[in-house]
Amino acid sequence: MKYGYAAITLLFIGLLHTRTQAQGDNTSFNWKFEEGNKLMEEKFFNQAADIWTGLLATDPENANLNYKLGYSYFHSYNQKSKALPFLEKAAALRTKGLGGFNTTGYDPFDARERNAPVEVDYYLGRAYHLNNQFDKADVAYQKFIDETDAKHELHAQAVRGKEQTANARLLTASPLDYAISNVGPVINWAGPDFSPVLSVDGNALFYTSRRIRPDSSNSAVIDPISGQPYENVYVSYKDREGNWQKPEVLNINPPVGHLATINVAADGQTLFVYRDDGGNGNIYESKLVGEVWSEPVLMGSDINTKSWETHGALSADGNTFYFVSDRKDGSIGGRDIYRVVRLPNGEWSKSQNLSPVINTPYDEDGPFIHPNGRTLYFSSMGHNSMGGFDIFMTEMNDDGTWTSPKNLGSPLNSTDDDAFFVTTADGRRGYFSSDKIGGYGEKDIYFVDLPSDMEAEGLTVLKGYIIPAPGEELPPSTILYVTDKATGEVKTYKPRQRDGVYVAILPPCKEYNLDYRVNDKTVHTEDIFVECESAYQEINKEIYLSPVSLAGPASIVDLPKGSPPGKKEKGEKVDKGGKTEKEPALTDAQKEKEPKHVTPDASYADEYTKFYSYNAKDIDPNETRWKEFVDVVVGLIDKNGKANVVIEASASKVPTKTYGTNENLSRQRMEDARARLLEAVKARGKDETKLYLEAVNNLVQGPKYAADFKNTEKYGKFQYAKLKVR
Numbered sequence: 001m002k003y004g005y006a007a008i009t010l011l012f013i014g015l016l017h018t019r020t021q022a023q024g025d026n027t028s029f030n031w032k033f034e035e036g037n038k039l040m041e042e043k044f045f046n047q048a049a050d051i052w053t054g055l056l057a058t059d060p061e062n063a064n065l066n067y068k069l070g071y072s073y074f075h076s077y078n079q080k081s082k083a084l085p086f087l088e089k090a091a092a093l094r095t096k097g098l099g100g101f102n103t104t105g106y107d108p109f110d111a112r113e114r115n116a117p118v119e120v121d122y123y124l125g126r127a128y129h130l131n132n133q134f135d136k137a138d139v140a141y142q143k144f145i146d147e148t149d150a151k152h153e154l155h156a157q158a159v160r161g162k163e164q165t166a167n168a169r170l171l172t173a174s175p176l177d178y179a180i181s182n183v184g185p186v187i188n189w190a191g192p193d194f195s196p197v198l199s200v201d202g203n204a205l206f207y208t209s210r211r212i213r214p215d216s217s218n219s220a221v222i223d224p225i226s227g228q229p230y231e232n233v234y235v236s237y238k239d240r241e242g243n244w245q246k247p248e249v250l251n252i253n254p255p256v257g258h259l260a261t262i263n264v265a266a267d268g269q270t271l272f273v274y275r276d277d278g279g280n281g282n283i284y285e286s287k288l289v290g291e292v293w294s295e296p297v298l299m300g301s302d303i304n305t306k307s308w309e310t311h312g313a314l315s316a317d318g319n320t321f322y323f324v325s326d327r328k329d330g331s332i333g334g335r336d337i338y339r340v341v342r343l344p345n346g347e348w349s350k351s352q353n354l355s356p357v358i359n360t361p362y363d364e365d366g367p368f369i370h371p372n373g374r375t376l377y378f379s380s381m382g383h384n385s386m387g388g389f390d391i392f393m394t395e396m397n398d399d400g401t402w403t404s405p406k407n408l409g410s411p412l413n414s415t416d417d418d419a420f421f422v423t424t425a426d427g428r429r430g431y432f433s434s435d436k437i438g439g440y441g442e443k444d445i446y447f448v449d450l451p452s453d454m455e456a457e458g459l460t461v462l463k464g465y466i467i468p469a470p471g472e473e474l475p476p477s478t479i480l481y482v483t484d485k486a487t488g489e490v491k492t493y494k495p496r497q498r499d500g501v502y503v504a505i506l507p508p509c510k511e512y513n514l515d516y517r518v519n520d521k522t523v524h525t526e527d528i529f530v531e532c533e534s535a536y537q538e539i540n541k542e543i544y545l546s547p548v549s550l551a552g553p554a555s556i557v558d559l560p561k562g563s564p565p566g567k568k569e570k571g572e573k574v575d576k577g578g579k580t581e582k583e584p585a586l587t588d589a590q591k592e593k594e595p596k597h598v599t600p601d602a603s604y605a606d607e608y609t610k611f612y613s614y615n616a617k618d619i620d621p622n623e624t625r626w627k628e629f630v631d632v633v634v635g636l637i638d639k640n641g642k643a644n645v646v647i648e649a650s651a652s653k654v655p656t657k658t659y660g661t662n663e664n665l666s667r668q669r670m671e672d673a674r675a676r677l678l679e680a681v682k683a684r685g686k687d688e689t690k691l692y693l694e695a696v697n698n699l700v701q702g703p704k705y706a707a708d709f710k711n712t713e714k715y716g717k718f719q720y721a722k723l724k725v726r
Contacts, residue, residue: 029055033111036068043225045076056086063093064108067116074123077192077226078435078442080416084127090116091124091140118147122154125161129387130415132172134165141165160362161387167407168386168415176409179449183431186244187236188440191228194433195420196445197261199268200316200371201463201503202424203238205431206250206271207445208260213249221256231258233273237499252286252293259296266316266371266505267493272299274310281308283323290476290497301340301348310335311420316371316505321348324365333361337378357402358394365389366419370427371505372459376402377430379419383407387415391432412448426536427456456536457704458508463538464697466500466516469546474500478545481515482506485527506530506539516543524695525603526646526724535653535704539697547644547692551678604646604724606632610673612719613712615658617669619676619721621683630680633691633725637681642690643725647673648697652718653705662700670698673721 036051052069059065070086073079094116106117125140141158148155187193189211197206210228212219223230234247252273253259262272262283269288273296274281282304284296298304303312305327312323319342326335330352336359340348353359360382366389367378374396379389383405390413392405407413408421414436421432428450435443462482468474480493480502495502506512509532516524524543531537608629610619619626636643649670651662659665678688702718 029058030111034109036072037109040068040072043075045072046079046227048072049076049079061093062114063090063095063116063120064113066090066093067120068108070120070127071123074127080130080435083123084131087120087124087127090120094120118144119154121147122158122161125158129161129165129168132168132415134169137165138162164385164387164415167384171384171386171407171410171413174409175411177451178409178412180411180446181448182439183244183445183447185440187247188444190441192441192443193445194443195261196422196431196433197264197271198422198424198431199264199503200266200425200461200505201268201501203501204235204264204268205237205244205445206233206235206261206264207247207433208232209234209247213253217255223258230254230256231260233259233261233271250293252296262311263313263368265314265318267503268496268501269494270314272312272314280306281310283309283312288496299348302351303338303340303348308335311366313367313369315369315373317373318342320369320373322354322367322369322376323351324367325351332356332359334363334381335365337364337367355402358405363389366391366421368422370423370456371425371461372456375427375456377421377423378405379417379421380405386410386413388417389419391418391421423450425456425459425461426538427454428452455704459536460506460508460530461503461536461538462506462514462541463501463503464541464543466495466502466543467545468500470548472546473497475518475545477517477519479517480504481513481517483513483515485511485513508532514541518545526695531701531718535702537699537701539699539701541695541697543695544693547694549689550645550674550691550693551688604726605636607722607724609720609722611716612669612721614652614654614715614719615656615665616719617665617672617721619673621676621680626676626680629723629725630677630684633677633681634684634686636725637686637690642692644692644694645677646695646697646724647693648699648722648724649673650699650701650718650720650722652702652715653700654715655705663698666698666700669721670696673723677723 032051032055036048036055039045039048039051049069049072052065052072056062056065056069066086067090070083070090073083073086106115107113108117121140121144125137125144128134128137128140141161144158145155150156182188187205187207189209191210193207193209195208198204208231210223210226210231212229213232218229218232221230222228232253233250235250236244236247239245254275258274258276260274262274264271271286271288271293273284273286275284275296283299285299286296287294299321303309303321303323305325307325307327310324312321314321321340323338323340324335325338330336330338332353337354338351339354340351343349358364358376358378360380362380362382362385364378364380364382367376369376375393376396377391377393379391381389383390383392384407386407391408393408394405395403397403412418412430412432414434416435418432418434421430423430430448430450431445432448433443433445436446466474466478466480474495474497476497478495478500480495481490482493482504483490491504493502493504508530511527511529513527514525515522523545528539606629608626610626633643633645647670649666651666651669653662656662656665659668677691681691682688702715708714
C-alpha cells in the first residue's frame with residue numbers, strides 16, 4: 001500500500017508530536033525526581049513527600065517511588081503515620097536482581113530506578129513497630145538483618161528494634177493506672193507545643209511553641225526546614241481558680257532562630273533555655289528582673305562545648321545541674337547525662353558523666369530532678385525502652401549512687417518518642433509532650449495523674465502570695481528572709497512582681513523564722529516548724545502588706561469553687577470499700593495536747609490552738625481556753641482600736657470523703673475559725689470590723705496515710721486550727 005505525499009507528511013508530524021510529548025514528559029519526571037532527592041538530602045521531608053506523591057500518581061507500581069514517599073513521610077515532622085502503606089507496597093514490589101536483596105546496583109539518584117533498596121524492610125519494621133504491630137515488625141526487622149551484615153549502619157538498629165518490640169509486648173500487656181489528659185486549647189494550638197517546664201508552685205508553665213506571635217512579628221520569619229515559625233518560649237500562669245491563662249511570648253526570643261525551654265529554678269526567678277548557635281546547641285540562663293527576662297547568658301564551666309548540649313535541670317537547692325551532651329570525652333554512648341556541682345566560690349565544677357547505671361550505649365535526654373533532690377526522671381532509648389525514647393525514673397542512694405532506672409510503663413510510654421517529662425512538687429502529676437492522635441496540633445502538651453505511691457516524701461514546699469494594699473502594686477523591695485533557727489543560715493526569696501507569688505523548699509526537722517520585709521522593714525514575721533515524719537506537704541501562706549478587715553470579703557479564706565456540698569458529719573471515715581464509719585473521738589488529753597515543738601510566738605499577744613478529731617472543724621464558744629483568747633482580742637481592740645489576726649489551719653493525710661480533699665477540709669477549718677472569732681467579738685458588744693487579717697496559712701501535713709485512721713496519736717496533731725493576735 002502506498003501513501004500519497006500528504007498522507008506521509010501527516011503521519012510524520014503525528015509521530016514527531018508523540019515522540020516530543022514523551023520526551024517532555026520524561027524531562028518533567030526527571031526534573032521532579034531530582035528535586036525530590038535534593039529535598040530529601042536537605043531534610044525537607046514534607047516538601048519531598050509532595051514531589052513523590054505527584055510522581056507516584058503517574059506510576060503507582062513503582063517500588064522506588066513508594067519507598068521514597070514512605071521514607072519521606074516517616075522522617076517528616078508531622079506525617080509519620082502516613083508512611084506504613086507506602087513502605088508495605090514498596091517491600092512487596094521489591095524484586096531480586098537490580099537493586100535486589102542488597103544495595104549493590106541500586107541507584108537512588110537514577111530516575112529510571114524502579115526497585116526499592118534493602119533498607120525498605122528496616123523502615124517497614126519501624127513503621128509496624130510504631131503502629132504496635134509487633135509480630136509484623138519482627139518479621140521485617142529480621143528480613144533486613146538476614147539480608148545485611150553488621151557493617152550496615154542500620155543493622156544494629158534493627159537488632160535493637162527486635163529487643164524493643166519484646167519490651168513493648170511486656171509493658172503493653174500490663175498497662176498502669178494512668179489518667180492522661182490534654183492540657184487544653186488555651187496552651188495548645190494547631191502547631192507544635194512541647195518541652196513543658198513547670199514552676200515548683202505549679203502556677204507557671206513555660207513551654208516551646210511554633211506559632212505566630214501575638215504581634216505577628218515572626219509571621220514572615222519561617223524555618224526553611226519545617227516550613228513553620230522558629231521555636232519560641234512562651235509562659236502561661238494559673239489564675240486564683242487554677243485555670244491556665246492565655247500564654248505570653250517571652251521577651252528573650254530572638255527575631256530569627258530557635259529558643260526552647262529547658263528548666264526553671266525552684267524560686268521561678270531563673271530560666272534555662274536552649275539556643276541553636278549555628279548548629280552548635282548550647283544552654284543559657286536568664287534572670288527575671290521585675291516583669292522582664294534578662295538577655296540569656298551562656299552557662300559557665302564546661303557545661304557547653306563544641307558538641308551538642310540539648311537539655312538540663314537544676315536541683316531545688318541550686319547546687320547541682322544535670323545536663324545532656326553528645327561529647328565524646330567521657331561518653332558512654334550517644335547523648336549522655338552529665339552533672340556539675342556548685343563550688344564554694346559560686347562557680348560550677350568540671351562536668352562528670354552521671355553514671356553507667358543511667359547512661360547507655362544509646363541516647364539519653366530530657367533530665368528532670370524532682371525538688372526532693374533524689375528522684376531523677378529522664379528519657380532513654382536504652383534500658384527496656386519499648387521504642388524510641390521512653391521515660392524512666394531513678395533514685396539517688398545515700399552514698400550518691402543511683403538505683404536501676406525504672407520504665408514508667410504503658411500507656412505513659414509508647415513505641416514512639418516520649419520525653420520532656422516533669423512533675424509537680426508532690427509527685428502526683430506529670431506534664432509531657434506527645435504527638436498522639438486526638439490532639440490539637442502536631443505535638444501537644446499533656447498531663448498525667450500518677451499513682452499515689454509516686455507521691456514525694458520528706459519534702460515541704462512553702463508557697464503563697466504577698467498581697468499589696470488594694471489598688472497598689474507589690475513594692476519591688478519586697479523580700480522574704482527564711483532563717484534556719486538552729487544554724488542561723490539565711491536564704492532570701494523574692495516574690496514574682498506580677499502577682500506576688502513566692503516559693504521555697506524547706507528541709508524537714510527544722511524550725512524556721514519567716515521575715516517578710518518591704519524596704520528592709522518587717523511587715524510580718526513568724527516561726528514555723530517542719531515536721532520530721534511528714535510526707536510531702538505544702539505550707540500555703542498569704543501575707544497582706546496592708547491587713548484587710550476580717551469581716552470583709554477576704555477572698556483568701558473563701559472556699560474554692562466546687563467544694564463538696566451536703567451534710568458534714570463529725571467523725572466520718574471512708575474505708576476502702578467506700579463505706580463510712582465513725583472514728584473514735586479524741587480524749588480530752590489529746591484535744592488539749594500540742595506538739596512539743598510548738599511554743600507561743602513572742603511577737604503576738606496570745607495564741608489559741610484547737611485540735612480536732614477526724615473531719616471535725618467546729619470551735620466550742622463555751623470552751624474556757626477560747627474565752628480567754630477572746631478576752632485578749634477584745635482587750636487589744638479596747639486598747640489599740642484594732643487587733644491583727646493570723647489564722648492557720650491544718651488537715652492530716654487521712655482521706656476525707658465528706659470534704660472531697662484534705663485541702664478543702666483545711667480551708668473549712670480556717671473559715672470556721674474566722675467565723676467563730678467574728679461571732680465572739682460581736683457577742684462581746686465590739687465592732688468586728690476592727691479585726692484585721694494579717695496572714696492566713698493552710699496546710700495538709702503529716703505522715704502518709706497507711707489505712708490506720710484510728711491511730712489518733714499519729715494523725716491527731718496535724719488536725720487543728722490556730723489563731724494568733726496582736
